[in-house]
């Protein structure tokens with residue numbers, strides 16, 4: 106009897122213990138995830154956010170798709186609280202407020218939400234990730250590399266890759282004047298040659314010899330999600346320093362490869378005394394200027410050649426140079442390639458728009474002695490509309506992120522956004538909202554015609570971001586997309602074929618919006 110009582114007692118004790126633990130955990134969850142409720146901010150509950158976070162970690166959905174779903178479900182609110190993992194985040198739903206928050210309020214939302222790494226290790230020292238004063242200095246030093254003079258140089262250098270691209274397509278079409286092409290593969294190789302020559306100052310041979318183009322393979326890997334990235338994302342929510350350590354261990358192979366490629370390129374330049382006008386040379390010159398400044402204070406040179414600074418307190422360290430190059434290559438390759446691919450895909454399904462683009466190319470060519478120069482690019486007003494509409498329908502950067510770096514008083518309200526809260530701006534949500542872009546699934550370049558462009562609600566069209574952290578290379582990106590489209594469309598027309606996927610599917614694992622798998626189109630030579 107005594108034994109029975111003791112068993113019952115211990116079971117009751119265990120049950121009470123379990124209930125107490127469960128109640129305590131529930132209390133903690135309530136406390137942690139009533140952040141927005143307590144502040145009177147409408148919210149997407151943790152019961153929705155948590156499963157979506159798991160879906161994101163498991164790479165079942167893109168984060169921009171999840172944010173776009175939140176956007177659609179919260180119509181009528183100017184902003185909405187939510188939880189990104191364990192952290193409170195706020196999504197701005199009213200595009201007319203974008204200017205107040207991230208342009209006028211730049212000091213309040215200065216950084217992106219990558220965990221700050223003061224020492225800028227393992228390729229984190231790039232413009233996308235840098236925070237605070239370091240970002241200001243690097244941005245100011247790198248910006249002149251995108252001046253019109255520099256772009257003109259790049260445009261001229263691109264001509265040889267246009268020749269490569271034409272030869273490649275000609276070979277594919279030989280004998281029958283048409284071919285079925287995976288345009289995504291072709292365009293990304295073309296973009297790799299263009300951006301690689303600019304960033305590393307050498308031939309990447311991605312069109313000619315894709316199997317041996319290691320840098321493209323590495324960049325593709327760098328821009329893809331994986332279980333390691335998911336782990337890093339998870340750790341960044343629970344323990345940012347652990348996330349940094351994990352990142353530096355896991356990505357050391359990519360980091361080492363990129364650093365050795367960039368260092369080799371810099372060494373070759375220094376040894377050969379080359380004075381190219383590409384981005385690599387530009388960065389070498391910036392380093393040199395810094396090193397010479399340091400030398401006055403007693404720094405040494407190696408074999409008479411100024412070395413990138415090694416002191417972590419200086420700005421243009423070797424790491425920053427390698428990080429800047431990889432950042433530019435990665436940001437430039439996938440966005441430019443995807444935009445060009447999306448555009449070709451849309452044109453294949455809109456032959457009337459494609460014809461108008463072709464006529465514009467012919468008109469500009471006729472007026473420029475058959476060779477289009479950099480200065481002629483501004484004459485392509487219709488092509489610009491077509492690219493703008495492509496970026497509206499398929500924005501490679503589907504959302505913008507910022508971190509609240511200084512408490513922000515929401516204008517005309519009593520709400521306050523506290524330091525540390527993540528801010529999400531749902532670019533793809535705005536671009537597909539019929540309130541701002543009627544019939545958003547229609548591909549209609551007329552939205553960007555001279556008559557209509559002023560009707561676009563400010564803040565609702567953000568393909569290159571907004572505020573001081575907007576895309577540093579937006580003009581260069583537009584130039585390269587135009588140039589690649591002109592090269593292809595002046596000699597070929599594009600058509601859907603039996604292998605073309607319709608509708609287009611998007612890759613769930615790439616950081617920027619990219620098509621999933623191959624994008625097969627039929628190209629026909631224009632006689």
Ligand code: HEM
Nearest residue numbers: 232233433436437440441502569570571574575576578582
């Ligand atoms: C069609 C092509 C491109 C698109 C749609 C695009 C879009 C974007 C977007 C949305 C952002 C974030 C802006 C923000 O947060 O406000 C960004 C930032 C950036 N992009 Fe691009 N981009 C493109 C091409 C390029 C190219 C070609 C490069 C370099 C060669 C580049 C380099 C960068 C860098 C360095 C940043 C970070 C800027 C900073 O924080 O200071 N992008 N881009």
